[in-house]
Amino acid sequence: MRNSFDWTPYRRSTVGFDRLFDFLESSGSADNYPPFDIEKIADDHFRITVAVAGFKGNEIDITAQQNMLSVSGRKAPAAEGEGRQLLYSGIATRAFERRFQLADFVRVDRADLADGLLVIDLVREVPDAMKPHKIVIGGGKPTLVVDGEQAAA
Incomplete structure (x- = not known):
């Protein structure tokens, strides 16, 4: 069974989350428990909400490593x-x-559990070294480009 939701508009408006959308598109035949939502809060802030009714905080484990977030639960x-x-x-x-x-x-x-919903907030923080730098012709010092405006590097 293929996921019928079209992620194309979101692919155009979010940069760096291609693998996330690839995963969501390919997970149509996977187990759908527990259900979850992914929402964009701001340009670099996202939220995953997982419905974990019946689970307590000490029965849920959240692990983040490299580019993988794992949420697991086991009832005591x-x-x-x-x-x-x-x-x-x-x-x-x-x-x-x-x-x-x-x-x-x-x-x-951060992560919070309330009313049977586990809410995980994600932030995208690109290091200054990875941000675009404007190179001035003529041997000038490079300047950092922040939201379309130049700042001293």
């Missing part, structure tokens, strides 16, 4: 004497792992 076994007699169990509490490919220079800023 019921303690002795806490046995419940469920007549119907509709709340999914199975173990899960979600992986997100991150673009270069994207780091996890």
